[in-house]
Amino acid sequence: MxxxxxxxxxxxxxxxxxxxxxxxxxESAVRGGVTLVxxxxxxxxxxxxxQLALALKQLLRPYHVPLIIxxxxxxxxxVDADGIHIGQSDLPYPxxxxxxxxxxxxxxxxxxxxxxxxxxxxxxxxxAISPVYATPTKTDTAPALGLEGVRAIKELSVHPIVGIGGIxxxxxxxxxxxxxxxIAIVSGIMSAPDPEKxxxxxxxxxxxxxxxxxxxxx
Amino acid sequence: MxxxxxxxxxxxxxxxxxxxxxxxxxESAVRGGVTLVxxxxxxxxxxxxxQLALALKQLLRPYHVPLIIxxxxxxxxxVDADGIHIGQSDLPYPxxxxxxxxxxxxxxxxxxxxxxxxxxxxxxxxxAISPVYATPTKTDTAPALGLEGVRAIKELSVHPIVGIGGIxxxxxxxxxxxxxxxIAIVSGIMSAPDPEKxxxxxxxxxxxxxxxxxxxxx
Numbered sequence: 001m002x003x004x005x006x007x008x009x010x011x012x013x014x015x016x017x018x019x020x021x022x023x024x025x026x027e028s029a030v031r032g033g034v035t036l037v038x039x040x041x042x043x044x045x046x047x048x049x050x051q052l053a054l055a056l057k058q059l060l061r062p063y064h065v066p067l068i069i070x071x072x073x074x075x076x077x078x079v080d081a082d083g084i085h086i087g088q089s090d091l092p093y094p095x096x097x098x099x100x101x102x103x104x105x106x107x108x109x110x111x112x113x114x115x116x117x118x119x120x121x122x123x124x125x126x127x128a129i130s131p132v133y134a135t136p137t138k139t140d141t142a143p144a145l146g147l148e149g150v151r152a153i154k155e156l157s158v159h160p161i162v163g164i165g166g167i168x169x170x171x172x173x174x175x176x177x178x179x180x181x182x183i184a185i186v187s188g189i190m191s192a193p194d195p196e197k198x199x200x201x202x203x204x205x206x207x208x209x210x211x212x213x214x215x216x217x218x
Numbered sequence: 219m220x221x222x223x224x225x226x227x228x229x230x231x232x233x234x235x236x237x238x239x240x241x242x243x244x245e246s247a248v249r250g251g252v253t254l255v256x257x258x259x260x261x262x263x264x265x266x267x268x269q270l271a272l273a274l275k276q277l278l279r280p281y282h283v284p285l286i287i288x289x290x291x292x293x294x295x296x297v298d299a300d301g302i303h304i305g306q307s308d309l310p311y312p313x314x315x316x317x318x319x320x321x322x323x324x325x326x327x328x329x330x331x332x333x334x335x336x337x338x339x340x341x342x343x344x345x346a347i348s349p350v351y352a353t354p355t356k357t358d359t360a361p362a363l364g365l366e367g368v369r370a371i372k373e374l375s376v377h378p379i380v381g382i383g384g385i386x387x388x389x390x391x392x393x394x395x396x397x398x399x400x401i402a403i404v405s406g407i408m409s410a411p412d413p414e415k416x417x418x419x420x421x422x423x424x425x426x427x428x429x430x431x432x433x434x435x436x
Contacts (some may be wrong), residue, residue: 046307047306047307071264072292090263090265091265091296
């Protein structure tokens with residue numbers, strides 16, 4: 001399995017792109033410092049999802065930014081994506097790993113300490129703590145875990161951790177300080193007037209916090 | 219590729235099952251003479267779809283009735299289903315064949331003569347003419363092709379043909395006479411007070427018509 005740079009993880013949502021095309025927003029965000037992109041499409045039919053995934057794969061290749069597909073293993077296989085992100089209502093992790101192989105990235109959303117404990121028995125590439133804060137972006141989320149939740153899961157998990165849900169420029173550093181290896185952003189980039197600038201600002205906050213944090217503990 | 223018995227093809231729709239469980243209706247229908255079952259789930263999350271597919275696969279095995287998954291190649295792979303049915307808005311046929319392999323059944327919906335002509339270049343296992351008649355079961359369908367459409371597609375297609383859409387006990391024989399190898403039924407079985415009896419009646423009509431039809435042309 002590849003090591004994944006989780007620092008700034010963009011999760012797409014076309015409905016939040018303010019009328020701009022998805023490739024346009026994604027490319028701008030990647031120029032600003034996004035390290036990983038997840039294509040999330042809950043309404044698209046399979047053909048549209050496939051075409052979008054193909055377009056993003058081609059777009060991201062020169063930037064060496066991996067493309068992760070949300071939920072749909074068939075789309076990930078069809079475009080030979082770098083990996084898949086699954087939640088607790090998607091295909092079971094062992095089934096996905098078997099079909100996708102050991103070389104691909106598999107991320108798993110955890111919504112509780114017990115989800116995180118269960119994930120310890122699996123060779124997932126990262127877990128996403130979801131949601132850290134309450135968020136209007138996803139309507140089917142579990143209760144917010146907060147910074148306490150991030151710390152507690154960091155304590156017990158053997159996997160790299162990314163936080164998602166309600167993360168803004170103002171609280172991004174807190175999540176890194178609580179132990180996350182990165183943050184996942186939806187509306188904070190998708191709906192930003194200038195996605196490149198927003199991504200650069202997030203990256204600066206993350207990188208500075210990680211430097212300080214690592215220095216503190218040296 | 220296996221030869222497929224298309225005579226009476228049940229396409230599931232849980233919302234039409236009158237409160238009965240899907241396995242209950244499917245098993246009853248299979249006892250009545252259904253030769254092929256397609257699990258169609260447009261609203262279920264991936265985990266539920268997977269669990270349902272596993273349950274149907276186990277249920278159908280002793281009856282030697284193949285299980286086909288609608289659209290979702292990942293679910294078909296995950297449960298090692300007998301095949302997949304794709305429409306014009308699903309993954310492209312060549313991609314599906316490559317990922318699923320030569321041993322599995324792949325059916326394709328065609329909504330026009332030109333779709334049927336295009337399918338001639340592919341080694342699909344059957345095509346479904348959709349819809350033969352206007353139907354309330356699916357809301358996203360193309361204009362009804364009618365018996366004229368069935369005859370025209372039968373004329374030009376190199377593949378086995380099943381008709382779907384608005385098929386009832388009263389018009390089932392017409393579709394076979396127009397050249398279809400079988401009929402696909404949703405509400406006519408899913409919503410029947412006695413699915414086994416409804417399936418048996420469909421089978422009798424099909425089998426009788428096919429005997430006569432074959433006799434006529436001998």
